[in-house]
Amino acid sequence: MPNVSCLRSLLILLCLIPATLAAQTIQWQEIYPGVWKGVAGKPDDYDLLKAAEITPSQALAKLSKEAFPLNKAEIQVQQNNGKTYLRLPLVKNEQLFGFGLNFQTVHQRGRIMQLHADHYGKTDNGRTHAPVPFYVSSLGYGVFVNSAKYIDVYAGSNVRKDSKNPPEVMDRNTNKSWSAHPYSDAVEMLIPAQGIEIYVFAGPKPINAIQRFNLLSGGGCLPPRWGLGFTQRVHRLYTSEQVKQEAKAFEEKGFPLDFIGLEPGWQSKSYPCTFEWDKSRFPDPAGFVKEMDAMGVKINLWTNPYVSPDAAIYKPILPFTGSHTVWNGIVPDLSMPQARKILFDQFEKEHVKIGVSGYKIDEVDGFDSYLWPDVATFPSGHSSEQIRQTYGLLVQKHSFEMFRRNNARTYGLVRASNAGGASFPYVIYNDNYSHEDFITALINSGYAGVLWTPEVRASKTAEEWLRRFQTVCFSPMAMINAWSSSTQPWTFPEVAAQVKAVAELRMRMMPYWYSEFAKYHYDGTPPFRGMSLEEGFSGNVIKEKTATDLEANPYEEALIKEVKDQYMAGEFLLVAPLFTGQKSRKVILPKGKWFDFYTGKLVGDGEIITISPGLDQIPVFVKNGAIIPMMPALLHAPKAEQKVDLEIRHYGDQNGSYKLYDDDGETFAYEKGIFSWRDIKVEKQKDGKLKGSISNAEANKPSTVGNISWRYMTE
Structure with a gap:
């Protein structure tokens, strides 16, 4: 007969051993082009998308087909004690953005947060007004965890002993490169639920992944x-x-x-x-x-x-x-x-x-x-x-x-x-x-x-x-x-x-703002956004346009640091505000020529510039070929069917195009197709001069455009 005391001791030892993590299979389904839904375990019945009761935008079905942007085998889900652990891979050359409405940080890689609805307590710790469990990678993909629970996030901040890409082991005594925060090759999350619903969004660029996420949420709002x-x-x-x-x-x-x-x-x-x-x-x-x-x-x-x-x-x-x-x-x-x-x-x-x-x-x-x-x-x-x-x-x-x-x-x-x-x-x-x-x-x-x-x-x-x-x-x-x-x-x-x-x-500028919000609604493009989403922002700059030592601020150094004091406003405008007490500031211009919004003069071409604009104006810069539709400065926004004259501005020396949106501005008639887009173009003629055109208003569609004048700001 077995020794009873030995069996009892063995049982006690087994009870003391921590429960092993149970690996979960993720069932993937491509629900729209470039959008995959994965389910593992038993997700909660109530989640963020169910609370919002959204209907995804029809525009999702029209997007381009893309390959799954990650290695599925490297996305791991495990369960333990009623909680779900999620692990997603990272590589060395990617930065992370998102994880909710943060107020002091833009780069999120290496940070630890608990995504928790709360007022902003002057610390970016995940407790914020919008603790959105979505992040986008600089490599051009996005990830969303659809859970209405407090989620613990380790955004490339910890290292597993079985890591496939472990950091280099350094001796602090002798190596000046030693860091208290060694390289981590994964985003890890802890969700207090017995399963998860996860969405992965392809790019190919980061802005495309964000567009897909917004369209899954019904598209951006269209204000009156x-x-x-x-x-x-x-x-x-x-x-x-x-x-x-x-x-x-x-x-x-x-x-x-x-x-x-x-x-x-x-x-x-x-x-x-x-x-x-x-x-x-x-x-x-x-x-x-x-x-x-x-x-x-x-x-x-x-x-x-x-x-x-x-x-x-x-x-x-x-x-x-x-x-x-x-x-x-x-x-x-x-x-x-x-x-x-x-x-x-x-x-x-x-x-x-x-x-x-x-x-x-x-x-x-x-x-x-x-x-x-x-x-x-x-x-x-x-x-x-x-x-x-x-x-x-x-x-x-x-x-x-x-x-x-x-x-x-x-x-x-x-x-x-x-x-x-x-x-x-x-x-x-x-x-x-x-x-x-x-x-x-x-x-x-x-x-x-x-x-x-x-x-x-x-x-x-x-x-x-x-x-x-x-x-x-x-x-x-x-x-x-x-x-x-x-x-x-x-x-x-x-x-x-x-x-x-x-x-x-x-x-x-209301015609411009209104058209940019229409793009938010129909295309999912956020009307205000960070520089990392701008084409050409990560390119190299030959030199810095300033009288100071050029070696002190190379463009690569600027890219390593967070850029959180300039942003894109719509398709064409780069806004670089000054704060109280500032007399001058640096502005990082993406690749290509950029022009002063107020004068149309060239300010730089993929450079870091130093500006001293004075107090009267907020610095705003415009892409080459940009078209900005403007109207008279009314005391109140135009009413439904009120016609307004347009001044259409063009900046730079390139041909340009813009889509001008129109509807009644007040009702939900646009949801029934009662809206219009008009194509604005500026093209260089054989004599070298620029000439603008606008497509005709569609029959039986809104048309609030009155007289049109053209202003070529860089001539």
């Missing part, structure tokens, strides 16, 4: 034209009369304004919210909204979704709320149709039906001491973690659908988003006020499938006010958010003229 004009947010306790006076002041001073944002005081109670008008400040809401609309100014309402006990919907929605409160308000489980119907029926009846144009949806991102804890429960059965990761998606999705039902486009603000949210017409904002961080976030938004806006709040000096103002004019939303200090565009008289000039420039 008025959404690309100016917005001013007024003091939280303003009355309807004070709001009217604010709008009149803008008009009297000739300053553009398209929508005004009302802060919490429009509601009878906020923190938590009733979603009902305060009748002492707004005695006739419908009349007020109608009167503002007649002035050409729409109304946007601040809110958060936490329901006050004094709200009319409190009792009906109570059974469909979570176990914990936020500021003593109950939390609707918006993953449940019952909760969504009660909340958004209230919004529709009280706000949208009287003409309110949109929302600023606050406090859905995080800060743990504000939001529900991870021990909270929700009646849907989804975990607190999953609701936290998707709440921004849910408020965007279902408020957007409310506007779609009313055939009125919206454009608003939100504090949180995630993968699947690209098609929702919301721009992320936060309480941070670092100008430099604003620009880094604007760059990273293009890698994450979201929109982010810088904003103008209180400023200590006229210089700071103007520098911040210049930035918002080259961003997704031109927002003045100085409601707390009641600062207005003309508050600093010494720069009032420059502020007005850049605001007018924003309005003049």
Whole structure:
């Protein structure tokens, strides 16, 4: 007979041995050209794409066929203790971008994060407003993990002992090249689920992988034209009369304004919210909204979704709320149709039906001491973690659908988003006020499938006010958010003229901005994006165009470092903002000739240039052959069917082409095919002169182009 004590000892030893990782087979399927879906184990029933309820864009099916961009055998999935480990290969010459909306870093290789919906706490650790589990490689592919859980990411930061490409072993005592962070050949993730759904996107270039990711999310949003004009947010306790006076002041001073944002005081109670008008400040809401609309100014309402006990919907929605409160308000489980119907029926009846144009949806991102804890429960059965990761998606999705039902486009603000949210017409904002961080976030938004806006709040000096103002004019939303200090565009008289000039420039450029957002919608190309996505940015530069030592700043060195203070705005524009106190700066120009936006003069050809532009203008540079359509500087965005004259600018000495987009700018008729693209061309004639042409408007399609003039900026 076996020795019982020996068997017992053996069993104890077996129990002490860590559970081995169980390898999982990934079942791959090419669901669209260049887009593969892989499933391993048993993924959660609720994920990011299910929360967003998106319909992938039809444009995906028309994309080019591409080979799978990675070695499938090197993509490994293993399970242990109810968690899934994912490993994807890296090679030495690739950089990583993405992993959500980061504010201080653009290069993500070597970093460790937990992707967790939260406010931005001044550290890029994965806790952010949009913790999108998507990254794109400089080698031209993208990866998305479709999970609504907190994901631990090791983005090429750790080394396995069985690595096929291990780093060189160095002796710190004798080798000056020793590093505390040795080379790693993999991205590794830990997902607290029993399986995963993973998507791989081919390029061949990084921008193509991002396009495919955005199109899988339904394509980018298409704002109404008025959404690309100016917005001013007024003091939280303003009355309807004070709001009217604010709008009149803008008009009297000739300053553009398209929508005004009302802060919490429009509601009878906020923190938590009733979603009902305060009748002492707004005695006739419908009349007020109608009167503002007649002035050409729409109304946007601040809110958060936490329901006050004094709200009319409190009792009906109570059974469909979570176990914990936020500021003593109950939390609707918006993953449940019952909760969504009660909340958004209230919004529709009280706000949208009287003409309110949109929302600023606050406090859905995080800060743990504000939001529900991870021990909270929700009646849907989804975990607190999953609701936290998707709440921004849910408020965007279902408020957007409310506007779609009313055939009125919206454009608003939100504090949180995630993968699947690209098609929702919301721009992320936060309480941070670092100008430099604003620009880094604007760059990273293009890698994450979201929109982010810088904003103008209180400023200590006229210089700071103007520098911040210049930035918002080259961003997704031109927002003045100085409601707390009641600062207005003309508050600093010494720069009032420059502020007005850049605001007018924003309005003049509306045909360009609108066409670039149309490309975001139909093609998935982010309208604002980092330099690494620009063709020719990684090429060599012969020399640096500066009077200083050329050896001090070789182009290769610039490429090694993160470039987070310049970005592309649409197809043709390179924006290089200056921050308060800066008198000069360096700008890295991609290959090819680049021209000054304001003068049309040549500034460089694939060089690093040093500029000292003065205070009046934000530096903007234009590609050779670029075409920029512009209109008069109106006080309000053009209405549906309103014809506007165009000045079409051409830069450089090359032929150029551009697609100008047109629709009614206000409704969802474009979803039924009621839109048009017009081809603009500039071609060099036999005599060497440039000549422009524009294709005819299509029959029975929108045509808002009036008279056309041509301006050849580099002649």
